[in-house]
Amino acid sequence: MSSSIAQSAIANLKEASLEDVLYIPSQQTYDAREGSYWSLTPRLSPWAIVQPRNAEEVSKAIKALVKTDGCKFAIRSGGHMSWNGAGNNIEEGVTIDLGLMAKTTYNPETKLASLQPGGRWTNVYADVEKHGVMVAGGREGLVGVGGLLTGGGLTFFTCRDGWGCDQVVNYEVVLADGSIVEANDTMNPDLFRVLKGGHNNFGIVTRFDMKIFAAKNVWDGSIVHSKAVTNEVIEAYVDFQTKLVDSPDSHVLAMWVYMPQTPEYFINVVVTSLDGVENTKPFQKLLTVPGQQNITSKTIASKVAEFLVPSGRFDSWLTVTFELDERIIKKAAVLFEGLMEELRKSIPDSNFSISMVFQPLLASWTQHSVAKGGNMLGLERIPENCVILIVAVEVETFELSTKVSTPALKAMFSEIGSYATSLEKNVDFLYLNYCGDSQDPLSTYGEENLKKMREASAKYDPTGVFQERVPGGFKISKVKI
Ligand SMILES: Cc1cc2nc3c(=O)[nH]c(=O)nc-3n(C[C@H](O)[C@H](O)[C@H](O)COP(=O)(O)OP(=O)(O)OC[C@H]3O[C@@H](n4cnc5c(N)ncnc54)[C@H](O)[C@@H]3O)c2cc1C
Structure with missing residues (x-):
């Protein structure tokens, strides 16, 4: 590791008490996490991988990386997006890997399922089916929650109920300054709206609260x-x-x-x-x-468990x-x-x-x-x-x-x-989650939505962290129209 930026980033992450979830090349966990990307294409060589265990640790990681001058980073949930600038990994920078935040819970009183971003749909479905309910998510068992829902989400239920992101009623999000906010119809509603398909442009989503359906065979x-x-x-x-x-x-x-x-x-x-x-x-x-x-x-859980590409x-x-x-x-x-x-x-x-x-x-x-x-x-x-x-x-x-x-x-x-x-x-x-690196899906989402996304980016990320310091993925600031 040559870069002094890399050394500062690692020192700052350690100072933020993240040393026990920080991995550098040649460590076993680092290699295992690199090996767990679905495609070989995004298996890059970040300076380090940090695996926060909760939103507070995501916040600490963002603050540590933002204060490291010139340090870029990536956000990874399931790691299924398969081009090498997809934003789920990075060559010269640090990857925030949400793989330890993979829990799904169900609250029968609110009738909402809460999904952490690092979950895989096969586990999500098995967890909610225990309560007799189902959520709208991926149709392949190992796809991650975070990327699919921030990018839209074609699901079994889309024809009947809309996209996966349409089923989200509340997001917990860590913003560029490290603050942890809720976004829903009444709290930060402009952020709530742009997170529905707006990808990794606004913050790191640490929880998706979703509508449920009755589980049926x-x-x-x-x-x-x-x-x-x-x-x-x-x-x-x-x-x-x-x-x-x-x-x-x-x-x-x-x-x-x-x-x-x-x-x-x-x-x-x-x-x-x-x-x-x-x-x-x-x-x-x-x-x-x-x-x-x-x-x-x-059941849907057994179906996706047997459908692994x-x-x-x-x-x-x-x-x-x-x-x-x-x-x-x-x-x-x-x-x-x-x-x-x-x-x-x-x-x-x-x-x-x-x-x-x-x-x-x-x-x-x-x-x-x-x-x-x-x-x-x-x-x-x-x-x-x-x-x-x-x-x-x-x-x-x-x-x-x-x-x-x-x-x-x-x-x-x-x-x-x-x-x-x-x-x-x-x-x-162009459906963002299916695009290749030569495509520009956000430019096909209509002028009004582009405006909303640009305004939300300026308001919630005024220094452009998710545009410049998180360079991967489809960036709202790069859309030409
Ligand atoms: C085998 C296979 C089957 C698929 N099936 C479906 C399907 O049924 N329906 C469908 O719609 N799509 C499907 N896809 C496409 C899939 O939705 C995308 O690849 C999606 O990005 C995968 O989610 P992930 O969590 O694994 O993403 P990752 O690869 O981890 O991340 C993808 C992008 O999302 C960003 N991101 C991830 N987590 C967060 C977060 N918490 N906050 C902010 N940004 C985040 C990353 O920075 C990156 O830019 C499939 C893909 C594969 C390979």
């Missing part, structure tokens, strides 16, 4: 299809989305998957009926497409949103195959994987968000039913990722974008 599982029925799956998916608005208890993730060294891709359609009702109307056409079905009744490679992600249109989905499927063929030629032993996921973004969701006071995503501007597409490519080395897979993925997205634009179906919305 879901009817859930996979239908695995071969490439041969690609067009039938797409037509059935479009039918599903068209019927979804009248039956919002049905949830689908339609995933195209290529695994290393396999001859072909397959399609995995994951269906979930939230009230446990079998064969709901939106699923009916999907269920007639030939495929291997494995759908059973289960393998990790440990270098990732490139991109997302786009377009109006629901079969032609664009078919075009994306053709481009997916083209990407697969191209990477097969350039990556030794075809050792890469690609997943492409289609999921709905319905105009009706906005009414749930608006009814709960609104969020930062700005979807009121978009009256059409849309599709959010995300494609993720995973490779074995950083070099392959930067030189081969990322450029190929960008070329694919450029074609999808041009095609959607040629049909006048491109939609100006």
Whole structure:
């Protein structure tokens, strides 16, 4: 460790009584925490990792780092965001790792669940299900609470009740000056509003108090299809989305998957009926497409515990949103195959994987968000039913990722974008939690929301700590419009 800034930062953290949760390179806990990022891409080499145990210790850490001239830092919850400037880790600086703040509690009197940011959804669901209740969160077990909810949150319940962030009624937040505040409809309401999707721009959230639903068994599982029925799956998916608005208890993730060294891709359609009702109307056409079905009744906790996406490679992600249109989905499927063929030629032993996921973004969701006071995503501007597409490519080395897979993925997205634009179906919305480093989601959230975020940043972080000293992630100060 060469930098004198690093040495001052560590000395200041020790002086703040954080020595017993402070780890430097080569210490076992440091290596274990680095190894626990989902993707290899954000496994950087911070000068130190500090793991506060409560909001007071987060406050001490912020104060210590802010008073260290020139010291930058990162904020990590689950560590699932997978680009190396995502803000969950840092090369020349210190990482505040919230992994020890992972508790979930439920208060039957207030009917609110309180989630600490370092929790993983698999544990959150298991904890709340013990009380017969459920919260809206991630659909993969190990994704973290903090990043998903500060970035928006597509959940099983989004179609029925709005985004994950719409379910938060109160945030406990540590601000840039170390003060610990509550943000809700009556206390700091402007901060409350911008935290709903505004990402890591305003403070470190140390507790999310959330609305709950009754826990029910879901009817859930996979239908695995071969490439041969690609067009039938797409037509059935479009039918599903068209019927979804009248039956919002049905949830689908339609995933195209290529695994290393396999001859072909397959399609995995994951269906979930939230009230446990079998064969709901939106699923009916999907269920007639030939495929291997494995759908059973289960709890959400057991479902996400068994749905863990393998990790440990270098990732490139991109997302786009377009109006629901079969032609664009078919075009994306053709481009997916083209990407697969191209990477097969350039990556030794075809050792890469690609997943492409289609999921709905319905105009009706906005009414749930608006009814709960609104969020930062700005979807009121978009009256059409849309599709959010995300494609993720995973490779074995950083070099392959930067030189081969990322450029190929960008070329694919450029074609999808041009095609959607040629049909006048491109939609100006990028879901932040699915974006890659070349994308600028906040600029798609609408002028009014940008203004609110800029004002809140100036008010709650007047010296720009979360803009300059926490450089990672999507910064409101960097948005050009
Ligand atoms: C396998 C997989 C499945 C996924 N499934 C879903 C899904 O179902 N729905 C969905 O919406 N998204 C999903 N995502 C995307 C996911 O929402 C983002 O990657 C999210 O950022 C992960 O949360 P995290 O806590 O792990 O974030 P981290 O990687 O720890 O952090 C992500 C960002 O949030 C900031 N941040 C984290 N915690 C805080 C905090 N407490 N206060 C302020 N800022 C904070 C960080 O600085 C960073 O910029 C998935 C991702 C993966 C890899």
